Amino acid sequence: MATLASGEASKRIVTLDIIRGIAVMGIFSVNITAFAMIEAAYFNPPAYGGAEGANLALWVVNLIFIDGKMRSLFSMLFGASMLLVIQRAEAKGQSPEKLHFSRMAVLFTIGWLHYHLVWWGDILKDYAIIGCIAYFFRDKPVRPLLIFASLFYLLGMLFFGGLIYQIVEWDHAAHAPGATQGAIREWNEFASFMYPTAAEISKDLALHRGPWTGIALHWLLVKPFSWVQGTIMFGPETLGLMLFGMAGYKSGFLTGNWANRRYARWALVGLILGAAASVAVAYADIQSKFYVPVVFGGFVVALAPFRVLMAAGYAALIVLLTRNLGQLALRFAAVGRCAFTNYLGTSLIATFVFYGWGLGYYGYAERWEAWLLVPPVWVLMLLWSKPWLERFHYGPLEWMWRSLARGRAQPFRRRGPAETVSS
Structure with missing residues (x-):
């Protein structure tokens, strides 16, 4: 018998928790670059953080095995868990619509605060918005769900394919003999995202090495709606997932x-298939010297179907490796049950380490040096989540989300012994 610390152990599907836990840990492995240095470094190693030796090797490994795959897996788990909550509400005679949209409203609020006050890479508000749309597909059988998912995912690929075509047009127009100032300006506005100038880098470093108030005011006043574009652009893909x-x-x-x-x-x-395609894209990026259309197109278009395949492959492998619910599997399950707290917790830890309001290492560490924070945080997730759930029904932020969505404080402290699940 293996202990499962859960107030609803008999009702939970442990496999979902395990996969979710591994996914949220994987996401932090690639997000660390976005915490530690300028945004362009995430896609384009030469932009910042080092593009040779260990720095390039780390970027390649993350691209092949983690980047996009764990986010895809996490998005899929969000859809599955959302459906599970809806079905349980229906089984209890509650209004699934009221509960679902209340949960999404609270999630959006927390995500909005996370984005503006903590870190610009938030995905919670996007999940809340797209989750409202996904609700209307809840009663579809498996086959129609797969068809709609594929269509939305394909729509996202077509959108980005058109954008890549436009980027190539901008490039050619800007570098053609006798290029107009307008053509040059259009190219420079986009290229600055991947190839920021020294002045833009200095400005970004000064902002994030400064006080928390400066960072918060930047996102609240200077770029209050900058997240909307990303939500719209990646919306079809997220809905498909x-x-x-x-x-x-x-x-x-x-x-x-x-x-x-x-x-x-x-x-x-x-x-x-997923790893092979990722190797090919990594090779193309390096050979092109990280040319914008190749890097951007390779990641958001060429790898899109392979990310889904690889996410499904990871899910299948995780199920196989955790069949017996051993102690390590239950540790991962606890991380997944506290995924909301763990996700936001990584933001607080990483911004404390790198931003000016904390230790202030932003922009000083190379890519591989910044990644050294990842294993200790993984260990912390595995260490705290299970003991916490042996004493409490939910993670702290899970409890807050649940209580706010239901309009009343939910049971929190555990009073009886942990239930067990046969291993």
Whole structure:
């Protein structure tokens, strides 16, 4: 018997928690660059943080195995968990619509505060908005869910494909003989995102090495709606991923109900194809000297279908490796049950380490040096989550989200012993 510290152990689907826990840990591995240095460094190593040796190797490893894959997996798990909450509300005779939109409203508020007051890379507000749309697909069977998911995902790819075409046009127009000032300006406005000037870098460093008030005011007053563009641009992809997750839940794929051989096939095909495509994109990026259309197009268009395949492959592999619910698997499950707290907690830890209101290492560490913060934070997630859940029903922020969404304080402190699940 393996202990599962949960006030709702008999009702929870532990597989979802385990996959979610691993996904939120993986996301921090790639987000660390966006915490530690200028935004352009995330996509373009030569922009900042080092593009040779260990720095380049780390970027390549993250691109092949983690970047985009864990976010895709996390988005799929959000769709699956959202459907689970809706179904439980219906089973209890509650209004699923009222509960769902209340949860999304609270999530958006927390995400908005996270974005403006803590870190610009927030995804919670985006999940809240897209989650409101995904609600209307809740009753669809598996096959229609997969069809709609594929269509929305394809729509996102087509949008970005058109954008890449436009970027190439801007490039050619700006560098053609006799290029107009307007053409040059259009190219420079986009290229500055990937190739920031020394003045732009200095401005960014000064902002993030300064006091918290300066950073907060920048996002509150200077760029209060800059997140809207990203939400719209990545909306179709995110919706597609959530619907894939809902289909994965209904089909039993994400809940561990398939046979081992079937999971093994998905893991083998998904991981091999996804990794091979990622290797090809990494090679193309390096060979092109990180040319904007190649880097951007490779990541958001060429790798898009392979990210889904690899995310599914990871999910299948995780199910296979955690069948017996050993102690390590239960540690990951606890991280997943506290994913909301762990996700926001990483923002607080990383911004404290790098931003000026904390230790102030922003822009000083190379890429590999910044990543050294990742393993200790992983260990911290694994250490605190399970003991906490042995004493409390929910993670602290999970409890807050649940209480605010339901309009009353939920049970928090555990009074009885932890329930058990057969291993």
